[in-house]
Amino acid sequence: MKKNFFLMSLILILLIHSCVYKKLHVRVISDISILPVSTFMNSCTQCHGYEGTVYGKSFWDMEDEALRREIEGMMFNNAELHPDSIDVDAMVAYSISLKNNEPFAVIVNSKSFLEGKVDNLKIETSPDSKVEVRNDNIRIRENRNILELFYDPAKVKKIEITVKRNGVSSSFDFPDELWVQ
Numbered sequence: 083m084k085k086n087f088f089l090m091s092l093i094l095i096l097l098i099h100s101c102v103y104k105k106l107h108v109r110v111i112s113d114i115s116i117l118p119v120s121t122f123m124n125s126c127t128q129c130h131g132y133e134g135t136v137y138g139k140s141f142w143d144m145e146d147e148a149l150r151r152e153i154e155g156m157m158f159n160n161a162e163l164h165p166d167s168i169d170v171d172a173m174v175a176y177s178i179s180l181k182n183n184e185p186f187a188v189i190v191n192s193k194s195f196l197e198g199k200v201d202n203l204k205i206e207t208s209p210d211s212k213v214e215v216r217n218d219n220i221r222i223r224e225n226r227n228i229l230e231l232f233y234d235p236a237k238v239k240k241i242e243i244t245v246k247r248n249g250v251s252s253s254f255d256f257p258d259e260l261w262v263q
């Protein structure tokens with residue numbers, strides 16, 4: 083009986099840890115130096131096609147951790163980029179959105195914006211996406227798949243960002259998350 087209780091407790095702790103890890107993993111306030119959508123368009127489409135249309139079957143079946151290792155290897159070796167872990171995480175998130183045929187958006191300058199070094203928050207989106215931000219205190223300027231949000235982060239504490247494309251939508255809350263998951 084004690085063994086079963088211990089085993090069940092251990093399993094519960096591991097499950098909670100994995101859920102917390104996944105959430106905390108993307109809650110890092112950071113500037114992303116390698117923008118996933120434009121980098122994919124400029125460095126990856128030659129081999130993988132527009133938005134991954136010629137990925138092999140193994141890509142579509144890959145678990146998230148295996149996908150992360152594969153993408154990290156391609157970013158360092160094939161594309162000769164020098165990403166940090168947040169750049170890799172953002173590219174993985176974008177690749178997962180491609181895999182799930184969902185629209186994607188990522189905050190690319192959260193740290194600089196929240197530290198007051200720049201006056202706008204930048205969002206990169208997947209091609210042909212529309213972004214919705216429900217807050218009248220935010221002014222938005224759009225240039226292709228880059229949006230700039232102008233607002234006072236001391237007054238606006240949280241923003242729900244919804245990205246839509248082809249009847250599918252995804253959303254996330256900034257600053258709790260930096261991208262669509």
